[in-house]
Amino acid sequence: MCIRFNFAAIRRTKPNEYTARFLFGGSVTLLAGLIAREYGPAIGGLFLAFPAIFPAGVTLIAKHEERRRQKAGLNGKERGKRAAALDTRGAVIGACGLFSFAFTVYTLLSTWATSAVLGLATLAWLATSVLIWRLRQ
Amino acid sequence: MSLLFRFLIGGFVVCAFASLADVLKPKTFAGIFGAAPSVALATLALTVSQDGKTFAMEEARSMLAGAAAFLAYAFTCLQLIARLHWSPFRAATVALLVWFASSGILWLLLLR
Secondary structure (H helix, E strand, O other): OOOOOOOOOHHHHHHHHHHHHHHHHHHHHHHHHHHOOOOOOHHHHHHHHOOOOOHHHHHHHHHHHHHHHHHHOOOHHHHHHHHHHHHHHHHHHHHHHHHHHHHHHHOOOOOOHHHHHHHHHHHHHHHHHHHHHHHHH | OOOHHHHHHHHHHHHHHHHHHHHHEOHHHHHHHHHHOOHHHHHHHHHHHOOHHHHHHHHHHHHHHHHHHHHHHHHHHHHHHOOOOOOOHHHHHOOOOHHHHHHHHHHHHOOO
């Protein structure tokens, strides 16, 4: 299965939906920092893997798919749920990649520059996730 | 000021990964970006500058447990949507209880 880009999808997302994502994402990041300050890094660190993107993303995918089907005069609810289920399968795979991210930061941060570690950790997350995705195809 | 900065960076990074998820196909591949380390990327650089590397490393260690909780959360969502045909919004919201419970249990068992 080929990976491809569909830039038209950006237009499907309304400005208020982007705003909601921004506010939610910003709030979770702020909360993670405050919790770490108040209760220490052991608890604060848990929130570094809080699902900040997924809830809004999967809801919007289902909504957009429903809207597309309704425009064609069809009942889109089941298609929307199917699209959401596929997206969620991907999130399960992406969650596996988070282990690589966290492990990379934990093992390399003491000796490498922060920006290099975060870059490498992000690549580790992506590589692990893509590898699992490819194996599952 | 640093709190506002943290909020803005976090919002931007989450939006960026979410937009990437919107434009990618197929949907199973795009779903990977729903689990992108957005909060971690937004937080860790600021944490290192404000609280030092040791603090950030401790957070990364806990993030391993948080990642396990995320995996449990995503798996629960999948079952609720695909098998029980819940609406995605309801599934994603209710399954947050799984994330909190899993994180709590792992913190008690491994990190306390």
